[in-house]
Structures are given as C-alpha cells and as structure tokens.
Amino acid sequence: MYDKEKLIAMGRIVGDGATVFHIIDVAVHTAYQKQGLGKLVMDHIMSYIEENSFKGTYVNLISETPANYLYEKYGFKYVREDTPAMFIEY
Numbered sequence: 536m537y538d539k540e541k542l543i544a545m546g547r548i549v550g551d552g553a554t555v556f557h558i559i560d561v562a563v564h565t566a567y568q569k570q571g572l573g574k575l576v577m578d579h580i581m582s583y584i585e586e587n588s589f590k591g592t593y594v595n596l597i598s599e600t601p602a603n604y605l606y607e608k609y610g611f612k613y614v615r616e617d618t619p620a621m622f623i624e625y
Contacts, residue, residue, distance in 0.1 A: 536572060543567045546576040548583065556584050558596040573605055581609055592625040 536544040544567065547560040558580060563572045584594055598606050598619050611621040 536575070538567070544572040544576050546580050548580055553587060553589070554592055556588070556592070556594045558594065561596075561602070573602070577605060577609060588625045590625055593622060594624075595620060595622040597621075 536542075542564070544563040545560060546558070546562075548556050548558055550556040561573060561576050561580070563576070584592075588594075594611075595614075596606060596611065598611070598621050603611075603619070603621065606621055610623050612623070614620040614622055
C-alpha cells in the first residue's frame with residue numbers, strides 16, 4: 536500500500552502456490568499503524584490463499600506480539616505454546 540509514492544504497508548507470501556504457504560512479511564510503517572492497514576494486508580493475503588488452497592494446504596507464519604492477536608482472528612493457532620510459530624491447515 537502506498538500513500539502517494541511512499542510505501543506504508545506490505546505483505547509477502549512464499550510457497551509452492553498450492554500446498555504450502557509461508558506468510559513471511561506483514562509490515563506497516565510506524566506512522567500508519569493502528570489504522571487497520573495490517574488487517575487490509577492480511578485480508579488480501581488470506582483471500583489469495585483461500586482461492587489457491589485445497590484440503591491439506593498448510594499455511595504458517597512467525598508472529599510477534601501484538602500481531603498474534605490479528606492472526607488469531609484469521610484462525611491461526613500456535614504450533615506449540617512456547618513458540619511464536621502459528622499455522623492454519625485447510
């Protein structure tokens with residue numbers, strides 16, 4: 536996302552395009568945080584994944600607090616309680 540020509544939010548997925556997706560970068564410029572831009576980035580990412588996934592597709596990410604609360608709203612769960620790794624399996 537841009538504000539005029541300034542990059543203010545972005546997200547990136549890597550994977551094989553069908554069975555495994557890794558959400559590796561969701562970032563919002565500090566001056567633009569707490570305005571819902573992270574949610575908009577995640578909405579776009581999750582729409583793409585849902586359109587390109589099938590039963591058994593695995594999606595993971597590494598979360599930092601407080602972003603974990605956003606990811607939990609999309610159904611992500613912790614791999615284990617003592618790790619920041621989160622996942623969804625379709």
